[in-house]
Amino acid sequence: MKIFLNKKKLVDLIHREKNLGFVPTMGAIHEGHMSLIKRANLECNKTIVSIFINKPQFNKKDDYKFYPRILNKDIYLLKKMKVDFLYLPKNKEIYPYGINRNIRISPFRKKLCGKYRPGHFEAIADVIERFVNIIKPNKIYMGEKDMQQLKIIKNYISKKYKKIKVIGCKTIREKSGLAISSRNLLMSKNDKKIASKVYQILSLNKKSIVNKKISLLHIKNEIYNLGIKKIEYLKVLDINKLVKPYKKNKKYKIFISYFMKSVRLIDNI
Numbered sequence: 001m002k003i004f005l006n007k008k009k010l011v012d013l014i015h016r017e018k019n020l021g022f023v024p025t026m027g028a029i030h031e032g033h034m035s036l037i038k039r040a041n042l043e044c045n046k047t048i049v050s051i052f053i054n055k056p057q058f059n060k061k062d063d064y065k066f067y068p069r070i071l072n073k074d075i076y077l078l079k080k081m082k083v084d085f086l087y088l089p090k091n092k093e094i095y096p097y098g099i100n101r102n103i104r105i106s107p108f109r110k111k112l113c114g115k116y117r118p119g120h121f122e123a124i125a126d127v128i129e130r131f132v133n134i135i136k137p138n139k140i141y142m143g144e145k146d147m148q149q150l151k152i153i154k155n156y157i158s159k160k161y162k163k164i165k166v167i168g169c170k171t172i173r174e175k176s177g178l179a180i181s182s183r184n185l186l187m188s189k190n191d192k193k194i195a196s197k198v199y200q201i202l203s204l205n206k207k208s209i210v211n212k213k214i215s216l217l218h219i220k221n222e223i224y225n226l227g228i229k230k231i232e233y234l235k236v237l238d239i240n241k242l243v244k245p246y247k248k249n250k251k252y253k254i255f256i257s258y259f260m261k262s263v264r265l266i267d268n269i
Ligand code: AMP
Pocket: 024, 025, 026, 027, 031, 032, 033, 035, 036, 141, 142, 143, 144, 145, 146, 169, 170, 171, 172, 173, 179, 180, 181, 182
């Protein structure tokens, strides 16, 4: 695995690649990231992973400050996964002149997480576009765990960069059902157990929730009874109607964001 701290040599090397798969991450590599890398390794000639904790997409100082940083372990895992290139840019290289304030993305940006994290998806579209312009990948691999992010970025990139494909990959879960996330490192064993019960309640009741046999209010109360203090949102949405062009067939998912103590978790089931 070749590691690049800046783009100079990286660009020379990778722009010759004909089928380059790109997996953008913020590090604290886990099985969710690894599933994207596996898929990129299978479908592309070469795979490049980036680790960059993108400050502008954080809405709270502490969330950025306490975001897990375990670079040595990340490098070990990525080498084991036979990643070809790892790009670890500094802030200055990505934002030489600050952020782009003219990012125009789908109106879906205002729903779900966007309602509670103003500017979050614009900041992600901005940073992904910056990486796209440096790396010029053929395919970008992203997780369905962050479904809203995936839909918005897929829409944004496919309109502006017609040759680049954004590929969504299934959510990887722990045995308990808890979606794997770098932020899980910030939770105790017991907190994780409670969080997995949230998943279990939603997946067990999904059919009845979608058919409106059980109300969302009832489910919210069940979740509060687990000891969760704050649910930001709990919504049922047709994922084929989230961003235009809409598809005809219906595919409902339950979207949730809640706080397990101070850790904000999201999932879709
Ligand atoms: P992050 O490092 O959290 O920014 O995530 C980098 C990429 O990994 C994003 O495209 C995420 O959607 C994806 N990802 C994170 N967790 C999972 C998971 N449990 N399963 C699948 N993909 C994931």
